[in-house]
Amino acid sequence: MKIDEVRILGTKVNRISMEDSIRIIEEFISDKEKHQVCVPNVWSTVLMQKDKEFREINNSSSLAIPDGMPLVWTSKFYGKPIQERVSGPDLFLEFSKVAAKKGYKFFFLGASPDILKKMTTNLKEKYPSLKIVGTYSPPFAEEFSEEENRKMIEIINRAKPNILWVGLTAPKQEKWIGKHLNQLEVPVSIGIGGAFDFVAVIVKRAPRWIQKMGLEWFFRLCQEPNRLIKRYLVGNTIFIWLVIKEFTSIRILRNKKV
Numbered sequence: 001m002k003i004d005e006v007r008i009l010g011t012k013v014n015r016i017s018m019e020d021s022i023r024i025i026e027e028f029i030s031d032k033e034k035h036q037v038c039v040p041n042v043w044s045t046v047l048m049q050k051d052k053e054f055r056e057i058n059n060s061s062s063l064a065i066p067d068g069m070p071l072v073w074t075s076k077f078y079g080k081p082i083q084e085r086v087s088g089p090d091l092f093l094e095f096s097k098v099a100a101k102k103g104y105k106f107f108f109l110g111a112s113p114d115i116l117k118k119m120t121t122n123l124k125e126k127y128p129s130l131k132i133v134g135t136y137s138p139p140f141a142e143e144f145s146e147e148e149n150r151k152m153i154e155i156i157n158r159a160k161p162n163i164l165w166v167g168l169t170a171p172k173q174e175k176w177i178g179k180h181l182n183q184l185e186v187p188v189s190i191g192i193g194g195a196f197d198f199v200a201v202i203v204k205r206a207p208r209w210i211q212k213m214g215l216e217w218f219f220r221l222c223q224e225p226n227r228l229i230k231r232y233l234v235g236n237t238i239f240i241w242l243v244i245k246e247f248t249s250i251r252i253l254r255n256k257k258v
Contacts, residue, residue, distance in 0.1 A: 003063065006080035011045045012059040013066045013075065017083040021065055022095055028062060028103060029162050029187045035062035036177050037190040039088045040212035042068045043235040044170045049242065054171040057178040065091060070236070074243055085128050088192035092165065092199060093126075099163070107159050107186070108135040109152065110167035111196040118200035135160035138168075149180065157185040164189040167196035 003024065004015045016024070028035040038061040040048075045068075048055035058064055065086045066072060075082040099106060108116055116135045124131055136155055138144060144152070151166030156164060164186045166173040181189060 004065070004080075006075045006078050008071060008078065009045055009049060009239075009246060010059075011040055011048050011055065011062070011080065012064045013040055013071055014081050015075070015080060016062050016063075016086065018086050018090065018094060019081075021063070021086050021091055022098055024063055024164070025095065025188055025190075026098070026102075029214065032187070034181050034184065034186070036174075036181055037061060037063045037186050037188060038174055039065045039067045039091070039190070039192055040071070041088075042070045042239045045071070046235045046238050046242070047171060051171060054174060057082055057171075057174050061174075070239060077243070077247060088089065089195040089198040091190075092192055092195045095163075096123055096127050096130055100130040103129075103131060104162040105131040105133045105160065107133055107161035107164050108167070108196070109138070109156065109164060110173065111137060111200075113137045115196055115200045119196050122199055122219065125222055133161050144176070144213065153180060154181050161186055165195075166191045167193060169193050 005012050006015055007013075025037065028037075036057070038058045040058055043059070044054070048058060065088075066075075066082045067085065067087050069085050072082045072085050078113045095104075096106075098104070108119070112118070116137055120132055120135060123132065134155060136152060138148060138152060141148075164177075164184065166177055166189065168176060168191070170191065170193055173193065177184075177191055
């Protein structure tokens with residue numbers, strides 16, 4: 001399946017809307033193949049500049065959903081505008097609504113047992129018919145042991161979900177999925193980072209009007225300054241600098257050709 005895309009600083013981002021994203025993921029579930037879905041944002045795009053493995057996983061994924069207004073804005077400079085931002089938490093909730101109606105089965109991997117419990121409770125209250133066939137909170141580790149990896153794969157495969165939602169933060173979640181995709185008997189695996197925290201209401205989301213202005217990062221920074229200052233202030237600054245640098249280089253090359 002060919003899905004239109006734009007490369008922003010060498011990072012694949014598909015030019016799709018929320019409606020498109022849900023439709024395509026449903027097609028992935030039914031086509032009997034194995035698909036990895038990535039949700040790149042500004043911070044992950046910056047990380048991919050030096051992390052070749054992360055970039056290759058994102059660029060070879062079946063779908064790279066545009067999570068970040070700066071990606072939407074920047075895409076216009078590349079002449080391939082993205083329709084809208086599709087955030088990980090919004091995708092998670094919107095697809096939960098669809099799954100509840102159509103019977104798709106979910107498995108959640110990542111976060112603490114308490115967050116998984118709260119998130120599952122909130123989802124079941126909102127969508128009573130949603131099928132959650134399993135959850136697992138892995139031990140905290142920079143890298144899981146082979147024994148732990150086998151254990152997780154066995155638990156997931158035994159549950160037979162249609163979608164595996166992974167909340168291990170980037171790039172750990174993308175690399176884990178990429179490494180084990182062929183061993184997972186799951187049609188679709190999606191890394192959605194902090195979406196579990198939002199749905200469990202551990203972290204409060206910005207009001208919709210702030211999200212539309214592209215300032216959700218500032219709202220989150222005010223809530224967790226110590227944890228997010230590097231990601232947002234440093235990451236956003238680097239992103240802007242790299243985009244300016246790339247377009248300056250492109251302009252210089254064009255002038256030389258003329």
